Amino acid sequence: MRTTRRTTLRSAAVVVGAATVLAVPVGSAFAYSPAGSSTGPAASVRAYVTTVKLAGGSVAKVYKIGDSHFEADLFAGSTKLDRLVSKGGAASYGQNDGLHVVLQPNGTVTSWTDGVSKPQPRPASEKEIRKESSVRITLTDGRIAELVDGPNGKRVELSTPKGHALATIDLRRPSVQHDGWTYKLVRDGKHVKFVVIDGKGGGNSWVYDFDGKLIEKYTVDPTGVGRPVLVSSGGGTAAAGAAGLGFTALSHQG
Structure with a gap:
């Protein structure tokens, strides 16, 4: 089991800010700097990779020393806080005044501050994906309607x-x-x-919500006597506009 190399950052003023997560690309070409005081062998050369802005405004300068060997010098302004060393496949962890690196x-390099959740990367398949939901109902005329959201x-x-497609309707x-x-399809508020x-x-109609539930039913009086009247389960006239037809007498089923 791999162990985690830990170190504690030297005391320095670190401004606590929002968490940031930065993926540092390791390129094939590096600008070499003279060998410094590294924890690696004396003959190793520190190859500069990049500078990463950390949570709270401090920075980490990342160097590659060799295969599976990286170092990060941590700075708050011009003050050097500490050096993290990752060797042999083990991560290196440091903290100071609520800053975690x-x-x-x-x-x-990953960093966050106390009071802010440690960043957890999500699989790409879970990002910005909204699945469709649908329900199938059999209509009074025997046809099938699949209501899709x-x-x-x-x-x-x-x-x-028998499953032969007839038509598709949407709000356009x-x-x-x-x-x-x-x-x-008709809008009724939201x-x-x-x-x-x-x-x-003669104009009988059925109204469904997108859960497939029959929420309103309107039956036309075949005598055709009287002024058109429409009553909906919502108590409004939205369904009248939905049907788009006049009704003389009406029986309602909730």
């Missing part, structure tokens, strides 16, 4: 009972008609509803 075996918004994919193309039936209207049956 780690020199990794590959020469990268994804990173590009909400949409409904319509198909026959919110309505489609097929064999006398109308399928449409919510989006899916409305199915039976044009052959």
